[in-house]
Amino acid sequence: MPRRSPFKHHRFPRDIILCAVRWYLRYPLSYQDVVDLMAERGITVDRSTVFRWVNKFGPEITKRTEKHLRRASLDWHVDETYIRVGGKWRYLWRAVDANGQMVDFRLTARRDAKAAKAFLNKAIERVRFHRPVTIVTDKAHSYRRVIHEINQHYDPHFDSIRHIDKKWRNNLIESDHAAMKRLLGYRQSFRSLRSAKATLSGIETIRTIKRGHIYQKQSGVQGEIKFINQLFAAA
Numbered sequence: 001m002p003r004r005s006p007f008k009h010h011r012f013p014r015d016i017i018l019c020a021v022r023w024y025l026r027y028p029l030s031y032q033d034v035v036d037l038m039a040e041r042g043i044t045v046d047r048s049t050v051f052r053w054v055n056k057f058g059p060e061i062t063k064r065t066e067k068h069l070r071r072a073s074l075d076w077h078v079d080e081t082y083i084r085v086g087g088k089w090r091y092l093w094r095a096v097d098a099n100g101q102m103v104d105f106r107l108t109a110r111r112d113a114k115a116a117k118a119f120l121n122k123a124i125e126r127v128r129f130h131r132p133v134t135i136v137t138d139k140a141h142s143y144r145r146v147i148h149e150i151n152q153h154y155d156p157h158f159d160s161i162r163h164i165d166k167k168w169r170n171n172l173i174e175s176d177h178a179a180m181k182r183l184l185g186y187r188q189s190f191r192s193l194r195s196a197k198a199t200l201s202g203i204e205t206i207r208t209i210k211r212g213h214i215y216q217k218q219s220g221v222q223g224e225i226k227f228i229n230q231l232f233a234a235a
Contacts, residue, residue: 006060006232016043018228020050021057025202026210026224028185055195058202064231065205068214073097074133077173078120078143080111081181084189085196092200093119094180096173101213102204103127107196113142120146136164136173180207 007014016038024034031047031054038045075098080091091111095103104123108115124131131154137143147163154160181188183203190196208214209224217227 006057012043012045014232015229016045017053017057018232020045021053021061021202022206022225022228024050024054025058025061025199025206028183028187030187051195054202055198058198058205061228061231062201062205065209065214068216068227069208070101070213070215071130072101072103072127073099074130075136076103076123076132076134077136077170079138079170079173079177081177083107083184083196085193086191087189090193090196091115094173094177095119095123096176098172099213100172100176100211102208105200105204107193107200113146116140116142117146117149120150124150132161134162134164136166136169138167138170139165180204183207 007017010017020034020038023029023037024031029037031050034050035045035047076095077098078093078095080093082089082091084090085107088109091108093106093108093115095105097103104119104126106115106119106122108118120135135143135147143165144163147161151161180203187199190199206224209217209227212219214227217223
């Protein structure tokens with residue numbers, strides 16, 4: 001059975017929608033910036049429409065890119081930062097591999113052992129049989145207990161995941177936090193958890209595509225555009 005087109009019932013054609021969504025997710029632009037750039041090309045669209053497109057097609061791009069991802073390395077760097085959602089600070093847990101490839105992210109209300117365990121279990125489940133060999137974290141005590149519990153779950157007699165808690169070893173993900181926040185610009189406050197997850201999902205995926213952590217992508221911006229268009233070629 002063919003997949004239903006996600007563009008059905010949309011007034012604008014596929015290329016315009018994907019262009020607007022890609023601009024918003026790739027560059028530090030506001031919804032109004034995207035509207036103005038569209039207006040320069042003779043296309044009239046309002047901010048609420050761009051907002052709905054980003055919330056719908058950001059996760060859709062992520063879902064369709066999944067099967068094209070390169071396999072993450074077995075050495076992970078895990079850390080958390082924070083963003084505002086609905087006027088409150090929320091913790092953004094992120095994991096990247098030794099090559100800077102995004103493994104997974106998760107938004108939570110708290111920064112504790114329960115949240116750390118939920119995030120790491122989610123990330124490990126995503127990679128399935130390619131569990132990490134090492135996880136580098138800062139010196140937060142919750143990580144050591146959580147990683148020990150995960151090891152006990154998979155193999156009670158062997159610590160299959162080695163925990164490294166040297167803060168200087170985690171500069172990779174701290175630099176990645178900074179790069180991601182520069183991309184967010186002044187958009188670091190989201191209206192709702194749903195819109196935050198949808199937008200962050202799209203941003204992380206576009207960054208993954210840009211960095212070439214996928215198969216069969218040509219280099220440069222034109223390669224990114226072609227790849228995203230191919231994801232929706234059958235739509």
